[in-house]
Amino acid sequence: MFKNNPYPGKLVIVEGIDGSGKSTQINLLFKWLNAQGKAVYYSEWNSSELVKSTMRLGKSEKMFTPTTYSLLQATDFADRWENLMLPLLKAGVIVLADRYAFTGLARDVARGLDKKWVRNLYSFAFQPDLALYFKLPLDVALERLLSARTKIKFYEAGMDLGLSENRIVSFRLFQQRVIDEYEHMAGEFNFTVLDGTLPVQIQQQQIRNLVKKLLLRWEGLPNPKSLAKMNRGKRTETLSDTFNMSTQKEVLE
Amino acid sequence: MKDVRFFGEGFPGINSHELQGKLIVLEGTDGVGRSTQTQLLRHWLEESGYAVSDTGLRRSPLTQPGLDAAKSGHTMGPLTMSLFYATDFADRLENQIIPALKAGFIVLSDRYFYSIIARDIVRGADPQWARKVYGIALVPDLTIYLKADIRTLVSRMVYGRGFNYWESGMDMHLSDNLYDSFCIYQTRLIEQFDQMAEEFNFVTIDANRSIQEVFEDVRRCVKSLLQDEQ
Numbered sequence: 001m002f003k004n005n006p007y008p009g010k011l012v013i014v015e016g017i018d019g020s021g022k023s024t025q026i027n028l029l030f031k032w033l034n035a036q037g038k039a040v041y042y043s044e045w046n047s048s049e050l051v052k053s054t055m056r057l058g059k060s061e062k063m064f065t066p067t068t069y070s071l072l073q074a075t076d077f078a079d080r081w082e083n084l085m086l087p088l089l090k091a092g093v094i095v096l097a098d099r100y101a102f103t104g105l106a107r108d109v110a111r112g113l114d115k116k117w118v119r120n121l122y123s124f125a126f127q128p129d130l131a132l133y134f135k136l137p138l139d140v141a142l143e144r145l146l147s148a149r150t151k152i153k154f155y156e157a158g159m160d161l162g163l164s165e166n167r168i169v170s171f172r173l174f175q176q177r178v179i180d181e182y183e184h185m186a187g188e189f190n191f192t193v194l195d196g197t198l199p200v201q202i203q204q205q206q207i208r209n210l211v212k213k214l215l216l217r218w219e220g221l222p223n224p225k226s227l228a229k230m231n232r233g234k235r236t237e238t239l240s241d242t243f244n245m246s247t248q249k250e251v252l253e
Numbered sequence: 254m255k256d257v258r259f260f261g262e263g264f265p266g267i268n269s270h271e272l273q274g275k276l277i278v279l280e281g282t283d284g285v286g287r288s289t290q291t292q293l294l295r296h297w298l299e300e301s302g303y304a305v306s307d308t309g310l311r312r313s314p315l316t317q318p319g320l321d322a323a324k325s326g327h328t329m330g331p332l333t334m335s336l337f338y339a340t341d342f343a344d345r346l347e348n349q350i351i352p353a354l355k356a357g358f359i360v361l362s363d364r365y366f367y368s369i370i371a372r373d374i375v376r377g378a379d380p381q382w383a384r385k386v387y388g389i390a391l392v393p394d395l396t397i398y399l400k401a402d403i404r405t406l407v408s409r410m411v412y413g414r415g416f417n418y419w420e421s422g423m424d425m426h427l428s429d430n431l432y433d434s435f436c437i438y439q440t441r442l443i444e445q446f447d448q449m450a451e452e453f454n455f456v457t458i459d460a461n462r463s464i465q466e467v468f469e470d471v472r473r474c475v476k477s478l479l480q481d482e483q
Contacts, residue, residue, distance in 0.1 A: 054316055054318070065343070065344075079330065113264070117261065117388050124332060
């Protein structure tokens with residue numbers, strides 16, 4: 001359903017349920033690319049400044065319905081798309097996204113929204129050049145979340161759906177639905193499936209290999225330092241030349 | 254009583270199949286007199302013994318502060334604006350309009366999603382994409398389209414609240430001044446409304462006339478809708 005990315009930049013995204021380890025991995029990937037002097041940008045789900053206050057209000061006051069939550073998440077994505085991801089892909093930057101449109105598609109459908117309707121919302125986005133899906137058993141993800149922090153958030157647990165009064169039971173039921181949606185999308189959207197139970201550094205090695213392959217013979221936007229290096233010795237029109245030329249032109253006229 | 258009808262798939266969680274009230278929409282471009290007519294209609298309906306609830310764009314308590322702030326800045330792109338307004342619309346639909354209709358109120362909506370998609374489309378949105386977003390919307394019982402010429406609109410703006418940035422579509426950089434931009438922008442919106450008039454069954458009323466003359470027509474339409482029910 002998505003158009004392919006027609007621009008010089010590369011779009012690499014990670015997907016998976018909460019606790020799947022995708023944020024850890026994309027952070028390591030970002031650092032690695034950055035250290036190589038590549039033009040790389042990172043964008044996180046629900047991080048638009050424009051939408052932030054509304055998102056916070058809706059969450060703290062529990063004002064969302066599945067429909068308004070879906071639409072506001074899409075608004076957040078659209079803002080980051082229009083103002084950051086799209087222009088940077090045009091400019092030739094590697095754009096890393098921690099969660100992408102697929103999160104909207106998976107969660108919204110898990111919340112009972114019509115699949116076609118949600119797909120229409122996000123249809124302006126591109127098919128990523130690399131879509132990494134972190135697959136792991138629900139229990140492993142839950143164990144990680146519970147050992148890292150005490151409380152699972154209200155919407156993360158799908159508490160708005162009234163599946164269970166118990167947050168952990170609700171989390172299980174809701175995230176299982178999300179997993180089912182991801183599994184349905186995996187083939188259609190060409191997900192590269194990673195084993196999220198493997199040690200962090202093994203996964204990172206796999207990811208770096210995939211990204212290396214993607215960037216083979218790729219030339220994106222050079223950073224200012226290497227541009228300056230390329231331009232060294234090349235004498236371009238200087239300011240005084242320009243000035244002289246324009247005054248001469250005026251004299252001639 | 255009538256069955257709940259949506260333009261598309263509707264939305265999850267609606268636990269009622271029948272709505273007692275009536276949804277009446279007043280549409281039209283900026284300066285056409287919608288708000289005035291909505292007020293007159295409200296008084297008349299209340300005097301006639303109907304319970305009335307009104308709503309309009311950007312009145313959702315969820316999105317109002319954020320959307321107002323976004324509009325006063327200069328970073329909001331057309332897609333973002335489109336979806337932000339859709340969030341506002343959905344919130345009012347689910348939490349104001351439908352509960353009021355269930356309770357048997359007449360809901361007067363000062364603009365509906367038609368204005369939103371008209372604005373989106375003149376800003377480059379795909380018309381089919383924009384329409385599909387509002388597959389969640391309830392089909393109104395009556396949509397009155399107040400239509401006026403640019404000359405009328407300009408006169409009302411100048412003698413009324415004056416031109417402003419958004420009503421002139423200045424974000425589209427159509428011209429370097431508010432007047433020219435207003436004329437181009439509103440002309441494009443009118444084109445969109447005209448196209449939608451047939452598609453969505455608008456009742457078109459000539460709004461170049463006096464408030465009273467326009468109201469006579471508005472009242473007649475509403476009267477016949479309410480009589481049909483009895």
